[in-house]
Amino acid sequence: MGPSPITVEGASVAGTDNTRQADRSVAPPVIILVEPQLGENIGMAARAMLNCGLRDLRLVRPRDAWPNRHAVAAASGADEVIERALVFESTSEAIADLNHIYATTARSRDMTTDVLTPREAAGRWRAASQAGDTSGILFGKEAKGLNNDDVALADAVLTVPLNPAFTSLNLAQAVFAMGYEWFQLDDETPASMLAVPKETRPASKGELQGLFDHLESELDASGFLRVVEKRPIMVRNIRNIWQRARLTEQEIRTWRGVITSLSRKRQK
Amino acid sequence: MGPSPITVEGASVAGTDNTRQADRSVAPPVIILVEPQLGENIGMAARAMLNCGLRDLRLVRPRDAWPNRHAVAAASGADEVIERALVFESTSEAIADLNHIYATTARSRDMTTDVLTPREAAGRWRAASQAGDTSGILFGKEAKGLNNDDVALADAVLTVPLNPAFTSLNLAQAVFAMGYEWFQLDDETPASMLAVPKETRPASKGELQGLFDHLESELDASGFLRVVEKRPIMVRNIRNIWQRARLTEQEIRTWRGVITSLSRKRQK
Numbered sequence: 001m002g003p004s005p006i007t008v009e010g011a012s013v014a015g016t017d018n019t020r021q022a023d024r025s026v027a028p029p030v031i032i033l034v035e036p037q038l039g040e041n042i043g044m045a046a047r048a049m050l051n052c053g054l055r056d057l058r059l060v061r062p063r064d065a066w067p068n069r070h071a072v073a074a075a076s077g078a079d080e081v082i083e084r085a086l087v088f089e090s091t092s093e094a095i096a097d098l099n100h101i102y103a104t105t106a107r108s109r110d111m112t113t114d115v116l117t118p119r120e121a122a123g124r125w126r127a128a129s130q131a132g133d134t135s136g137i138l139f140g141k142e143a144k145g146l147n148n149d150d151v152a153l154a155d156a157v158l159t160v161p162l163n164p165a166f167t168s169l170n171l172a173q174a175v176f177a178m179g180y181e182w183f184q185l186d187d188e189t190p191a192s193m194l195a196v197p198k199e200t201r202p203a204s205k206g207e208l209q210g211l212f213d214h215l216e217s218e219l220d221a222s223g224f225l226r227v228v229e230k231r232p233i234m235v236r237n238i239r240n241i242w243q244r245a246r247l248t249e250q251e252i253r254t255w256r257g258v259i260t261s262l263s264r265k266r267q268k
Numbered sequence: 269m270g271p272s273p274i275t276v277e278g279a280s281v282a283g284t285d286n287t288r289q290a291d292r293s294v295a296p297p298v299i300i301l302v303e304p305q306l307g308e309n310i311g312m313a314a315r316a317m318l319n320c321g322l323r324d325l326r327l328v329r330p331r332d333a334w335p336n337r338h339a340v341a342a343a344s345g346a347d348e349v350i351e352r353a354l355v356f357e358s359t360s361e362a363i364a365d366l367n368h369i370y371a372t373t374a375r376s377r378d379m380t381t382d383v384l385t386p387r388e389a390a391g392r393w394r395a396a397s398q399a400g401d402t403s404g405i406l407f408g409k410e411a412k413g414l415n416n417d418d419v420a421l422a423d424a425v426l427t428v429p430l431n432p433a434f435t436s437l438n439l440a441q442a443v444f445a446m447g448y449e450w451f452q453l454d455d456e457t458p459a460s461m462l463a464v465p466k467e468t469r470p471a472s473k474g475e476l477q478g479l480f481d482h483l484e485s486e487l488d489a490s491g492f493l494r495v496v497e498k499r500p501i502m503v504r505n506i507r508n509i510w511q512r513a514r515l516t517e518q519e520i521r522t523w524r525g526v527i528t529s530l531s532r533k534r535q536k
Contacts, residue, residue: 013430048441053431077436110465112516119452159455160448163321168345173316176441177448180428184387189429191388197378248380 027128028182029102029134030056031092031175034150037063037142041084043074044172045139050078052148052179057085058094091138091150099133100124102153104174105146114156121158122181137178141173148250200250212239214256218263290413294397296450297370298324298404299443300362304417305331305410307308311342311350311523313407318346320447325353326362326404359406359418367401368392371422372442373414382424389426390449405446410439437522468518475520 031049035193036042036059046057059066066087073083088094095101102121116124125135138154140146151157160169160177169177196202203211218227225231247255299317302326304310314325327334334355343350356362363369370389384392394405406422408414420423428437428445437445464470471479483504486494493499515523 044438047436047438050434051437051441062300076438078434110467112462112464112514112519114460115463116460117457135280153381157463159457161455162319162451166318166346168315169319170312170315170344170440172318172438173441173444176444180445180448183430187429189385189427192382192384194380195377195383195425200380202307246380251380 007243011046026059026126026186027058027134028052028054028127028129029178029268030098030134031178032058032060032091032136032138033062033171033240034060034091034094034138034146035063035141036139036171039064039070040074041142041171042068042085043071043076043078044170045175046071046075046081046085047078048172048176049179050081050133054179055081055084056263057081059085059087060091060094061089062087080114091153095136095138095153097134098136100128101138101154102135102156102158103138103151104158104160104178105140105151109148109151109157111151112146112238113151113154116156116158117161118158118178118181121156121178122185125182139171139174156224194246196248200248203247203249203252207249208242208247211242211252213246215259218259222263273416273423278403290299290524294323294394294454295402296320296397297393297446298326298366298402299446300326300328300404300406301330301439302328302359302362302406302414303331303409304407304439307332307336307338308342308502309410309439310321310336311339311344312438313341313443314343314349314353315346316440316444317362318343318349318457320444320451321448323349327353327355327358328359328362330355332536351438359421363404363406363421365402366404368396368403369406369422370403370424370426371406372428372446373408373419374424377416377425378417379416379419381419381422384424384426385429386426386446388447389424390453391447393450394453407439407442417454418468464506464516465518468516471515471520474515477513478487479510479523483527486527490531 031043031045031054036045037064042057042059042062049055049057062068065072066085067082072079074083086094102116128135137158138146138150140150158178160167160174162169194202195231212235215238219225225234242255245251297508299309299313299322304313307330310325310327310330317323317325332338334353335350340347340350340449349423354362370384396403405426406414406418409420426446428435428442430437462470483506487493491504512522513519
């Protein structure tokens with residue numbers, strides 16, 4: 001039975017902006033799939049590659065004919081990776097023009113070899129690229145991984161640190177793990193930032209003080225703060241909540257409206 | 269047409285060792301899929317979770333009946349995640365017992381909210397867990413992501429830094445990105461190490477010196493090092509290659525055999 005077409009989806013976990021390109025001053029590594037079996041997996045790998053700014057895909061003896069419509073469907077728009085993909089008869093031919101080769105595997109191979117994490121390797125890919133060298137990453141077939149002859153072609157082995165009790169990793173996930181670390185390397189996204197809609201802005205401290213004053217005067221009027229010795233700590237606790245929330249100017253106005261509305265109702 | 273079953277494969281990118289368990293002193297975050305459509309995607313997400321030591325899956329209004337055989341097939345052995353999965357009628361119910369909620373999204377939502385990278389968030393999940401709190405991560409349906417009401421239930425938004433020109437991320441990849449960062453947080457795999465088969469060991473410097481001496485005496489005999497003024501630099505260059513290779517004791521013996529064999533041939 002041949003592979004069945006699957007519907008591939010685009011979860012909006014990050015906003016696509018086609019006016020921007022992943023502009024990398026260094027060349028990303030080449031992804032080399034050795035004897036991939038399912039077109040879907042090739043397509044999903046291509047999609048994962050483009051997610052991470054990788055564009056060069058090579059296939060060594062894919063089981064099914066290439067181009068492969070299942071791969072195109074599963075690539076879910078990563079057409080440029082599929083269209084540029086090159087097919088080779090052997091792993092040796094596929095890597096002949098590259099300088100540094102990494103083999104993804106983790107079964108212990110009874111070989112003496114460097115074993116790197118993807119995070120460590122990503123730094124080496126960049127350093128190589130900055131020196132004008134090219135790197136390639138070998139991935140074995142879905143069920144069995146790379147054979148030892150292919151591993152022996154590599155400078156180092158890559159192992160994704162994962163739950164040792166369940167390491168059966170989907171091919172596209174393995175590709176994504178490598179691409180993800182590559183992309184994070186030079187990514188400048190702040191680890192944490194407050195996103196504010198463009199029609200407003202963070203409130204000034206004066207605006208925040210105005211909100212405090214408004215609430216506290218109404219609470220004085222309503223009797224909520226009538227116990228004099230408790231007033232300072234109650235005021236501090238109430239202020240602290242709004243302080244922590246990092247209000248926008250718009251939100252200050254909303255809350256002042258809320259206070260006004262509640263006060264009016266009470267006064268009736 | 270219902271979803272077609274797909275064959276899911278186990279690329280050996282990391283060696284499964286069922287005698288080991290992911291032993292984490294802190295509780296991992298809960299994964300919450302809101303209105304997932306394809307059973308395959310739920311299964312692939314479960315597989316990605318268990319790869320990363322995450323076990324608690326919650327489903328809000330899955331499109332198809334649950335349990336779902338396509339999910340089981342795609343989970344590719346991550347049965348414990350599928351079997352433990354809980355189904356809820358609403359996102360509010362699914363998060364009611366949790367302390368901290370993160371929403372995966374990146375379309376600008378016109379909401380004032382903290383936006384974190386998965387790497388930053390992973391540290392917060394751990395800190396929360398160490399304080400005895402629980403965290404959950406919301407993922408929207410495949411085609412559209414989370415709606416704004418669900419995002420508004422979250423303390424912060426998570427965005428995976430990716431190629432801005434192609435951010436359409438497979439649901440299981442999005443789950444994997446979060447789980448991957450969670451697992452890396454406390455992982456102690458050395459960034460780089462030399463793996464040596466257990467039947468041998470790294471050579472001692474004395475054994476390496478013995479190899480150098482053997483080769484150099486044969487090269488003296490053969491005349492290769494006959495130019496006296498060039499001898500030191502030639503010796504240094506030849507030694508340097510073996511030095512760099514970090515030979516094992518077994519490999520020293522192999523090379524000594526190679527030298528003996530080549531010398532014998534020449535002497536005939």
